[in-house]
Each structure stands twice: as structure tokens, then as C-alpha cells.
Amino acid sequence: MLPLAGYLSEIDVHPQSVYVLHEKVERRFSMHTHEKGQLTYVEGGIAYCNMPDRSYVVPARHYIWVPKHQQHYMQIRHSKATTIRNLYFYSHNDHLHPFYSRLGIYPVNELLQQMIAYSARWERHVLPGDPGFSFLSAIKDILPEISTTALPVALPTTQHERLRPVLLYIAQHFDQQLTLESVSHEFDLSPRTLSRLFTNILNMSFVQYLKTLRVVKGIEMILQTNQTLSEIAYQTGYSSIAAFSKVFYQLTNKRPSSFQQGIY
Template sequence: MSLIASLPDIDKRPESVFVMHERSEKYIPNHKHTKGQLSYVEGGIAYLDIGNQRYVIPARHYFWIPTGLSHVLKIGHSGTVLRSLFFYTHDDNTSPFYSQMGIYPINDLLMQMIKYSEPWDGHILPGDNRFLFLSAIKNILPEISSKKIPFALPFTEHERMLPILRYLEKNIGDTHSLESISHRFGMSERSLSRLFQQTLNMSFLQYLKLLRMVRSIELMLQTNLSLSEIAYTVGYQSLASFSSTFLKLTNYRPSDFKKEK
């Protein structure tokens, strides 16, 4: 059964852990659970839309979504396997981790534990030895989940911003400035600057940097381009400048993502 088809069943047994491993649909519309969700993205890349933020989940990363948080899930590659465990919430007050959305690099221990559950499906209930194993996964999450990916790309449905954002995404490798974009879209620099702050809560240059970082992660995971080629593709004239910006914004070196492809 697919994740979309399973959505009504996940919360039917509050005391259980609901297990699902699948080659996921490309788009799972806005939904929420009364259970906490742990999902490991195996291969490819995935995206989470929460409110007006778009989070990028690279391969070999997992995410935690707390109870009751509405989200949209998009899969960027048809071969991506989404391994998901939906947990009971009666002990969520034991750690702040369980109440916070986060994306984290997976370690070998957690990856092997999640993969071990691959033959299982649906509700695993207390009293089952498999439940004890799954509970151990939940219990170690606060301890091992310390290196959170620290940024998200904001988005908006504002009608004046949509064509601007589409243009930047399509022409990401070009040289852009507040002056050039304001001229192209027939507004003053001050008006464009204010529009970015009002709709995205950040400056034009901040958004452009984030957009380039998101696009670079996609290229690292989905192509065979070298880091120098990726830097140039997303608008940087040198690998050093690109690497420095990437490290400042993500706390990772670009090679950390490239080697995990």
C-alpha cells in the first residue's frame, strides 16, 4: 500500500509504531499525523514544504516531523526509497527533540536499524518483540540527532513575486543584482527590496544565495558534474567562493554532499 493510501490508517492505533518502506510517490499533498514521523531518504532527494518554508532532504539524511505538523512531501527522483516509522507520542515530553522539525545526516547505526525493519509493514504493537526494537530507534534519536541542516528556502504565492522567483530559478547561473532584477520587472530597487522582505522575510541577496545552495545540492546528488562545474552552473566564478558560501550557510563542505551520492 502506498503512503497516500495509508494516511488514514497511520493514526488508527495510537499506541503502535506504523512501518512503511516504499518507492514513494512524487507528490504527497498537505497532510498531518497525530504520530511523530521519522523518515530516511534513500537515494535521490526529497523536499518538505512546511508553512512558507521549503526544506531540502539530501540522500543519506533523515527527517523528524513532530505530531500535528502539516506538511507536503515531494520526491525528486523516481528511484528514491522513503523508509518511514510513525511513532506513538506518549513519551514525547522526555526530550525537546520530539517537538521540533529537523533534518539530519544519518549514521551507520541508525541506517542499519531502519533497514532491519524493511520486512515489516503496518502497525507494530506493544507486546511484539519488534516493537521493542522500534522503540529503541525512537529512544536514541535525541542523542544522535545533533547536526541539524540549518537552513530552508522560503517561498510565497504572492502574485508579484512568483514570476521573479521563477526567473531566478531558471537563470540561476547568470549574474543578478537588485538593480538588474528591478529593471527587468519594472520596479524600483527599493520596492523590490521591500517586496522580498515582506514576502520572504529576507533580502534579495540572501534569497539568491540560498537558492544557489539548494540548486547546488540537487546537482551534487543528481548529476556527475564536478564541484567546479556545479559552482559555475549556479553562478559562482570560483570554486573557493562557492565552497566558502556553502560552508557558511550549511555548516557542511560541498564535498560532504558530493561523496554521499
């Protein structure tokens, strides 16, 4: 097995290849970029794709497309059961469709799931003319057609010295009845000042950030626990399933019951 740095440097050695990586390696990379577009499929559990300014949640039976040159690293939290599969595609024809230049998270239908599973018979570089190259290329070719509705759950992050402690506090108390006023008081800030920090630094209001965080935590609980939706709603700070479901649908265009039942 290659050392960790070897896998990362090897991805771009052959620009025309499809690089197949099914070992649990991508999750151990630090922030990085490469010349190839990346498809990471989350088979079970939940994964996070972290960018310099935000973190994307990638639920089970979804994949994330990471365009070439995009700084990122994958993170698996709390679950050894989470399985991810990675395919890195040549980028010389990315200009043929705008899909390939946009980061996005998409549900995986039965066809794509079976094709990704079949790709496990190859490992590392598959070059033009090699057995399997046409098949792997077909995966890339069908993505724009079958991936039309992205899952828009992105949680902004920041290293700003005044706002970062606030975000950490909210992450620790998201199940409580937080308000702009109560959080402002906790940090000896005026509500107006805190509101401006969220808007100017995260380009998102305090309320929108809190809603997004709670939905991310809700998805995590749905996929990694056996709790009821009522229990999850309460543990994410909502007084009813209806309130939780409404916010969940606003952000994901899906009902939480869909995730719980595995309907994507």
C-alpha cells in the first residue's frame, strides 16, 4: 500500500486517466487540490466535505462532485461504518458541460449506484485503452443528465477571531432556544454587532445559520441513530416534528422522513 502522500501525488500523474481509490484514504488527506474532477460516493453513514470557507454535508446514497482545483478535504465524524468511494476523472473535456465546473451534492439512483459498485474491480490508474476505461468514462458522461437537483446544505465556516468562538458556542448549544439576543449577551456583544458579523463574514443571517446547523445535525442523527423524528426534532431545538420538517424542507427540498426511509 502506498504511503498517504503517495496516493495524493499519484492522482495527477496521468492526466488522461480515471483514478480509482476505494481504500479509506481520501478521508485522511488534509486540505488539497488536484487537476482532476472528483466523485465521492457516500455508501452509508454521513461524510463532510470541507472547503476553506464552508462545510458540505454528504448523506448516505449521495455523491459530491468536486471540480478540479477546488480546495477540500473529506471528513468522517464518529462513524467507522461510513464508506466512501472515490473516482478522479480526467478534466480535458470538462468544458463540454457546465456541470463539471460546479461543486454539487446529488442523490444516487439505482443505475449510478450499480455502476459505482462495479468500479470496485479496478484500482488506481485506468488509462485510455485499458479494460474498464470506457465503462468508467461512461460514469462521468451520464452525471450531467442524471444529476439535476443538488442538495443545498452548506455550513459556512470562518477563522475570524470574534465570530469563530460564537460558532463553536452555537454548535455546542444548538438544541437550546438560542436567539440573536441571548447569544449576543453571552459574548458581550450587541445584537446589531453580532448580526453584522454573520452577514459580513458568512454572508448569512444568524437565523439562517442556526437553521442550517440544525438541519445538518438532524441529517446526522437520522442517518446514524435509531431515534424517532420526534426525538430528533426536540434534540435539534424544535418543539414539534412539523416545525423541524418545515425548516428541513426549506433547506433541502426533501422531508426528513425521506432520509429516514432511504428515499432519495
